[in-house]
């Protein structure tokens with residue numbers, strides 16, 4: 001593969017989605033033809049056959065039964081997936097019926113959906129996909145290309161909108177592999193009995209995490225003699241989408257197919273075994289470990305286990321009978337109601353939950369089977385999935401990993417604060433790693449998100465005292481993506497309270513400085529409150545302005561920038577009113593300091609700059625001696641005079657915005673930082689702060705000739 005980078009990993013100048021276009025275009029077109037070429041009579045027959053052969057055959061509770069129209073879509077994607085896998089395995093150009101004959105064996109005629117009617121599926125649908133490449137690359141990208149069965153759009157632009165709206169971002173394989181390795185590590189380090197693990201992805205999509213587990217578990221001593229098909233028994237998934245669950249079954253089947261063939265097992269039974277660990281369910285409506293009816297749950301577990309034994313010994317049977325009772329509606333179920341054997345909970349929980357979704361029951365499929373493309377992103381939609389890291393966990397011991405939006409660390413909403421408080425009260429060991437979105441982002445260039453990967457190790461052996469680890473908000477360069485996960489610097493927060501935010505820190509020294517600053521009871525807000533309540537200060541005597549977004553420095557101003565006058569653009573900034581110009585100079589100095597910029601990245605989202613953050617800064621005037629207060633104000637004034645020689649103009653959506661580059665005035669900044677740090681007796685932090693700012697801006701791009709001069713301009717020459 002190209003430079004050893006798999007297509008399922010983003011790389012410089014290439015997103016994973018652009019790599020798939022040569023597959024997704026033809027597949028979307030075949031799929032479109034198949035779903036539009038059946039009349040109502042054919043749809044009925046296809047749906048009947050689909051329900052008999054492709055519905056899970058072992059007892060499992062699912063949340064709803066698809067409509068006939070949805071079944072035609074599922075039948076179409078099942079046939080296409082199956083045909084492609086057969087093509088990959090056999091190397092032959094065959095028909096849909098040939099593929100199903102391989103899958104079902106002798107029973108193909110009675111079971112295959114391609115045998116349901118003579119006019120469907122159209123053979124022309126096959127022509128479009130028969131010349132695609134079916135090799136290792138295909139195996140690698142299968143779960144990602146299966147995504148077009150959900151978005152139904154192969155073209156990038158509409159795909160992007162739909163993905164954003166329905167929260168469907170499949171995770172690149174380097175991220176899934178890393179998270180799986182890390183989630184398995186404690187098991188290996190502590191020699192826990194990995195043999196009995198049950199692993200869950202509660203929003204499994206087309207199965208990229210379960211696949212990573214399936215490929216990693218055989219490397220562990222516990223599974224080294226096991227075939228992949230046997231390991232698949234340990235993998236479970238939930239997803240609200242029938243389509244996602246079906247694609248997930250085909251992804252895992254593709255990975256097990258060599259083992260299945262080697263052992264001469266029936267492919268359909270093997271697929272059924274895999275599919276029967278995947279439930280169409282809204283995970284947020286599952287209460288947790290346990291079962292509503294212990295006896296029913298044990299009987300369910302027994303039937304499932306016996307069926308598995310028969311399938312893996314090569315026995316043919318399709319006689320398991322059970323009633324498929326859906327649990328749509330308001331009923332809350334337990335894990336053991338869905339899969340009897342996992343009533344005690346899961347030992348490994350991993351995934352990438354939806355970041356947004358439709359408000360109605362978390363379902364993203366409308367009644368006519370179409371994804372709800374207009375679903376509005378809902379803030380905090382993912383929070384219940386974080387709770388699943390303990391609610392779905394086996395209380396004896398578990399490890400988990402979730403890739404989440406960065407808001408889990410900084411958002412001040414009640415639900416977010418409560419979640420962080422709950423995390424802390426869980427005890428155990430937690431690690432949070434933070435990733436910025438530029439220059440590169442975890443999900444590649446198409447979907448630029450800021451993320452947190454959260455790892456947890458929980459269990460009876462841990463007391464109630466949590467151990468927390470954090471990282472800085474890591475910026476990196478796509479050329480160094482391969483090394484991204486090997487250079488993550490972690491810092492222990494001990495049991496430092498995280499309800500307010502999870503601070504993003506990169507060294508013990510940063511942590512010490514942070515603790516010192518945050519132990520300060522009075523803030524700038526308290527200083528300005530004194531003005532608001534005092535009638536003497538009704539006249540505006542000093543102002544500081546700030547923009548609502550920031551990147552490499554905090555864009556703050558003492559006065560309206562002159563440049564605006566001549567351009568006709570409006571100076572759109574927020575204002576902080578101060579009691580006099582000395583106070584405004586002082587605040588301008590504080591806000592311009594590297595200390596304030598660092599705190600903004602430690603606590604915030606790395607993009608928005610708001611009044612709450614500025615007012616919450618722990619730099620009340622009373623914290624400084626009179627001389628220091630005056631000196632900071634003096635430096636602030638001096639900085640404003642100098643900084644205006646270094647304007648940076650940016651055009652954004654046709655609007656000009658001007659800010660000033662503070663690092664051009666490095667000497668003044670050094671002195672400002674020093675005055676602030678001295679007042680907190682953390683002077684030694686100054687040198688680290690300088691490096692912090694340079695490293696943040698350079699973000700691993702030191703050796704990129706095109707960027708060198710821009711970066712030098714921003715930060716000056718490195719020492």
Ligand SMILES: C[S@@+](CC[C@H](N)C(=O)[O-])C[C@H]1O[C@@H](n2cnc3c(N)ncnc32)[C@H](O)[C@@H]1O
Nearest residue numbers: 169170171203204205239240282283352354362
């Ligand atoms: C961001 S995707 C992640 C898929 C996969 N884990 C990956 O990383 O590639 C989120 C998945 O969650 C599913 N989903 C959305 N709401 C859900 C819910 N309430 N319960 C279970 N799954 C849900 C979506 O259908 C989608 O497949």
